[in-house]
Amino acid sequence: MxxxxxxxxxxxxxxxxxxxxxxxxxxxxxxxxxxxxxxxxxxxxxxxxxxxAVTVSPDPALKDQVMRRITTVRQEPPRTVSPGELRTVGARRRRPSRWxxxxxxxxxxxxxxxxxxxxxxxxxxxxxxxxxxxxxxxxxxxxxxxxAPDARSRTTELPGGASGTVVVSRSRDRAVFVASRMAKPPGGKVYQLWFDEAGTMRSAGLMDPGRGTGAVLMEGPVDGASGMGITVEPAGGSRSPTSAPVALMGLPA
Structure with missing residues (x-):
């Protein structure tokens, strides 16, 4: 290609x-x-x-069902009533029928x-x-x-033949992590990204557990971070890493 x-x-x-x-x-x-x-x-x-731009239309079979039901409902024939029944019917008509x-x-x-x-x-x-x-x-x-004109990148190998690239723009003070062929995390788990600030890990957001390839905007400014890490955390993420890192890498200068 x-x-x-x-x-x-x-x-x-x-x-x-x-x-x-x-x-x-x-x-x-x-x-x-x-x-x-x-x-x-x-x-x-x-x-x-x-x-x-999606509309929801009634089931085409609905009209056929209604028309078919109409043909099966018998109409009651008219009947004659006595004068006494007429008075009762008149009283009934003055108040709403239950039906x-x-x-x-x-x-x-x-x-x-x-x-x-x-x-x-x-x-x-x-x-x-x-x-x-x-x-x-x-x-x-x-x-x-x-x-960005000052964008710099660094790539590292990840377990299972995957790779990860971090791209940093110092002028924008933001970073993007680009994953390629990362294995899906275990059920109920998610990959969490971290900024490494002199050994202190600051959360940089979660990766989509259904996508092992794609670009993720890391949350928060790069600020004083010199590196980044990836860990496997419970769904929803953690305040601090709870597992051994899947990867640790320095940010490009």
């Missing part, structure tokens, strides 16, 4: 359609190609917005349920949109570090 071929993979990368080898090669390419990094951000944002009340309550409940369903769908769409905005902002921040 040539460099020219890698330029054509922005769309497939944004839609997670590359295999592990192609994704790894493209991410190394995008780390040094501002045009591809920008195009990936734009395509990822567009894909997220398209994902929000009418039940029907009204059922209709109100159905309308209320529809309103709740619509509210929940709208809330889901709003939450998804906010998540897309956060993902877009995070992608912009990652790209800003990777493409």
């Amino acid at each position: 040539t460099a020219a071929d890698l330029h054509t993979l922005t769309g497939a990368y944004a839609l997670h359609a590359l295999d592990d080898d192609e994704r790894e090669r493209f991410e190394r390419h995008a780390a040094a190609c501002a045009d591809c990094a920008r195009e990936v951000r734009e395509l990822s944002a567009a894909a997220a917005r398209l994902g929000l 009418a009340l039940a029907a009204a309550l059922a209709a109100a409940a159905a309308l209320g349920g529809t309103a709740v369903w619509q509210h929940e769908r709208a809330q889901d769409a709003q939450n998804a949109q906010e998540q897309a905005r956060r993902a877009e902002r995070r992608a912009d921040q990652v790209a800003a570090v990777l493409t």
Whole structure:
């Protein structure tokens, strides 16, 4: 695969359609190609917005079910009543029937349920949109570090044939960790990143346990950190490392 071929993979990368080898090669390419990094951000944002444009339609079989039920319900024939029964019927008509009340309550409940369903769908769409905005902002921040004029990187080998690269921009005071083929953490565990400040470890966020390859914006400023580490922690992370480090590496000067 040539460099020219890698330029054509922005769309497939944004839609997670590359295999592990192609994704790894493209991410190394995008780390040094501002045009591809920008195009990936734009395509990822567009894909997220398209994902929000979803409508929910009733089951097509619903109409058939209703029409079929109509044909099976017998209509009661008219009957004659005596004068005494007429007075009783008149009295009944002056007060709501139990069935009418039940029907009204059922209709109100159905309308209320529809309103709740619509509210929940709208809330889901709003939450998804906010998540897309956060993902877009995070992608912009990652790209800003990777493409910064003073960006410096350092790569180390990780267990199982994986590798990790930390990219630091001192002018932005931020760092990005790029993982490649890291094994999934054990069930209920997560990889946690740390800044090493003279032996004191400061949390720099969690990695997505479902992705062993990808770029992660490390949380917080680089500040006085001279290195970083990775540990395996309980889901949700820890205040301080609770396991032996998977990796320790110095930050690029």
